[in-house]
Amino acid sequence: MSWHTQYVVDQAPLLQIDGLTKRYGSVTALDGLNIEVPRGRIGLVGANGAGKTTTFRLLLGLAHPSEGRIEVCGVNVADDPIDVRSRLGYMPEHDCLPLDQSAADVVATFGELSGLPARAARQRASDILDLVGLDEARFRPISGFSTGMRQRTKLAQALVGDPELVLLDEPTAGLDPLGREEMLALIARLGTFGISVVMATHLLDDVQQVCDYVVMIDAGRLVEAGPTDSLLERTGLVTVDVGHRFDELLAGLARVSLAAVVTDGVVDVAMNAEADLDTLRDVIADLGLPLYRLSTRLTSLDEVFLRRAGVQA
Amino acid sequence: MNATHGSLGAVYDRGYRPYEGVRGGRRAATFALYKATLRRALGLRRSWRQKVAPFVLLGIATIPAIVNVGIGYVTRNEIFSDRIEIITYREYVGVSSMLLLFVALVAPDVICPDRRQRVLPLMFARPLTGVDYVGAKFGAITTILFFFSFLPQVVLFVGSMLVSDSSFEYLTDHLDVIWKVTLAVAALSIYYAVIGLAIAATTDRRIVAGAAVIGLFLVTSITSAILVGDEEHYNDGSPAALINVLALPLQIRDLIFLGHIDPESSLSAVSNGGLYATGVYVAVLLLAAAVLLRRYRWVER
Numbered sequence: 211m212s213w214h215t216q217y218v219v220d221q222a223p224l225l226q227i228d229g230l231t232k233r234y235g236s237v238t239a240l241d242g243l244n245i246e247v248p249r250g251r252i253g254l255v256g257a258n259g260a261g262k263t264t265t266f267r268l269l270l271g272l273a274h275p276s277e278g279r280i281e282v283c284g285v286n287v288a289d290d291p292i293d294v295r296s297r298l299g300y301m302p303e304h305d306c307l308p309l310d311q312s313a314a315d316v317v318a319t320f321g322e323l324s325g326l327p328a329r330a331a332r333q334r335a336s337d338i339l340d341l342v343g344l345d346e347a348r349f350r351p352i353s354g355f356s357t358g359m360r361q362r363t364k365l366a367q368a369l370v371g372d373p374e375l376v377l378l379d380e381p382t383a384g385l386d387p388l389g390r391e392e393m394l395a396l397i398a399r400l401g402t403f404g405i406s407v408v409m410a411t412h413l414l415d416d417v418q419q420v421c422d423y424v425v426m427i428d429a430g431r432l433v434e435a436g437p438t439d440s441l442l443e444r445t446g447l448v449t450v451d452v453g454h455r456f457d458e459l460l461a462g463l464a465r466v467s468l469a470a471v472v473t474d475g476v477v478d479v480a481m482n483a484e485a486d487l488d489t490l491r492d493v494i495a496d497l498g499l500p501l502y503r504l505s506t507r508l509t510s511l512d513e514v515f516l517r518r519a520g521v522q523a
Numbered sequence: 524m525n526a527t528h529g530s531l532g533a534v535y536d537r538g539y540r541p542y543e544g545v546r547g548g549r550r551a552a553t554f555a556l557y558k559a560t561l562r563r564a565l566g567l568r569r570s571w572r573q574k575v576a577p578f579v580l581l582g583i584a585t586i587p588a589i590v591n592v593g594i595g596y597v598t599r600n601e602i603f604s605d606r607i608e609i610i611t612y613r614e615y616v617g618v619s620s621m622l623l624l625f626v627a628l629v630a631p632d633v634i635c636p637d638r639r640q641r642v643l644p645l646m647f648a649r650p651l652t653g654v655d656y657v658g659a660k661f662g663a664i665t666t667i668l669f670f671f672s673f674l675p676q677v678v679l680f681v682g683s684m685l686v687s688d689s690s691f692e693y694l695t696d697h698l699d700v701i702w703k704v705t706l707a708v709a710a711l712s713i714y715y716a717v718i719g720l721a722i723a724a725t726t727d728r729r730i731v732a733g734a735a736v737i738g739l740f741l742v743t744s745i746t747s748a749i750l751v752g753d754e755e756h757y758n759d760g761s762p763a764a765l766i767n768v769l770a771l772p773l774q775i776r777d778l779i780f781l782g783h784i785d786p787e788s789s790l791s792a793v794s795n796g797g798l799y800a801t802g803v804y805v806a807v808l809l810l811a812a813a814v815l816l817r818r819y820r821w822v823e824r
Contacts, residue, residue: 295650295651325551331555
């Protein structure tokens with residue numbers, strides 16, 4: 211690859227998808243997708259069967275589009291699927307690890323399969339397993355691992371080849387709340403390592419927590435794509451967290467005619483004018499309440515998805 | 524490096540280091556899979572139980588060579604018109620057909636778990652194609668079969684040379700053995716490897732695949748024996764002998780060592796028997812290879 215081609219590839223969007231359609235017999239899994247996705251942490255969201263896994267297979271060059279074209283990191287998948295795969299890491303949703311081998315052996319082998327020399331692969335396997343929190347368990351057979359440890363091992367094998375982009379298919383599936391938080395924290399860190407992420411999930415909370423760009427698909431069609439912040443709309447509510455003393459706050463707000471409701475331990479206050487914010491501040495100060503959080507309440511991605519998918523239908 | 528200090532010590536976050544060294548492509552990935560398959564088949568980096576079968580089989584396959592050389596050594600000062608030889612190089616290739624057991628054990632072990640444990644998507648997310656995968660698995664099993672068949676022959680050759688009256692004379696007299704053994708053992712190894720892998724590729728279950736490998740060879744050899752007929756007609760020979768897929772590489776061996784089908788073979792009286800044997804051998808190889816490649820065709824779809 212010449213320096214000019216390399217420069218073009220480096221500056222290219224993460225994904226450039228034009229008119230992508232995939233049919234399996236009479237079933238259309240993807241229907242004319244057009245998206246340009248920047249580098250970063252991308253959430254690919256949709257209900258089960260929306261076409262997320264099919265999209266991953268097409269990105270990896272493991273399936274051919276019925277129509278359309280895909281570029282990953284500036285490389286046309288149809289022209290050079292091997293080059294594309296050498297830039298990617300992939301973490302499938304399903305169980306996919308050889309159970310009779312240790313995590314160190316598995317990750318090192320996949321490092322070698324990614325093109326790393328044997329010694330470098332073993333060294334990187336050790337480093338990456340350390341990074342994902344499996345340093346002490348790395349010589350144990352995977353058959354004895356918990357779901358969370360297996361998910362970490364799957365993430366480690368995706369990272370061992372130092373990819374430009376990792377495709378994560380439902381990375382928090384089957385994890386308990388603590389395991390989920392840890393996995394999301396790990397994924398959030400990948401961006402700081404210069405690794406782009408495409409995370410396919412139907413859990414919009416996960417995307418909202420980790421991703422800076424969202425692609426929503428439903429029944430194989432694009433519903434919405436854009437930066438996460440731009441998709442979240444203001445609701446006209448302000449969320450106030452005053453600990454457990456929300457009864458006092460509700461009474462104070464009623465005295466100044468501000469409508470409020472308690473939701474999940476916080477108070478949502480309706481704002482009709484800019485001056486209402488000052489009024490709210492004064493009520494809290496006058497009552498001497500502790501103020502832990504004061505933020506504009508935005509719509510959740512769930513609400514955005516349901517509304518826009520509903521409009522399309 | 525960041526460090527978080529607590530009363531009991533410090534937790535270091537070593538962060539992430541990008542890899543900036545050399546990186547191979549398809550060829551490196553295929554070679555890596557070849558090495559991983561070799562390790563798995565030989566039980567390396569696995570429990571001792573996984574190492575028993577391959578190395579016991581290698582030991583058993585080497586016993587005739589050791590016995591032959593031992594007899595040669597013990598009788599080295601005796602005066603015989605001819606040296607006592609309990610096994611010839613040609614016959615020894617036949618002993619290697621016991622490695623069929625190894626194939627029945629190992630071919631499913633290197634193929635079936637990848638499908639059953641759904642490891643294939645991880646492999647094919649690498650710079651690796653279905654053909655590369657098949658090539659690496661086939662190469663690894665063929666390599667092991669070749670060396671497990673070839674090493675005992677080396678023991679026999681070197682041992683016989685050392686206990687002979689004149690090592691140099693033995694070497695010059697038996698130079699043709701080197702290429703004949705190499706070729707015959709390669710024909711046997713390739714044949715068993717590709718058939719074993721093709722059968723293993725059709726199922727996710729190791730035990731089913733192993734039984735199918737043994738079953739194929741047993742059923743075809745029994746069927747062939749029945750069709751060839753009783754001993755009275757045996758000398759006439761029959762093309763039905765070609766059905767015996769177990770014996771086909773041995774017919775090829777005879778063509779390599781003798782230049783013709785063994786007169787004691789049930790194919791000996793069949794005109795152009797050698798040609799038919801070669802044709803069927805190649806056809807079986809191609810069929811097995813086609814089955815194997817077809818199973819991994821989905822990777823490119």
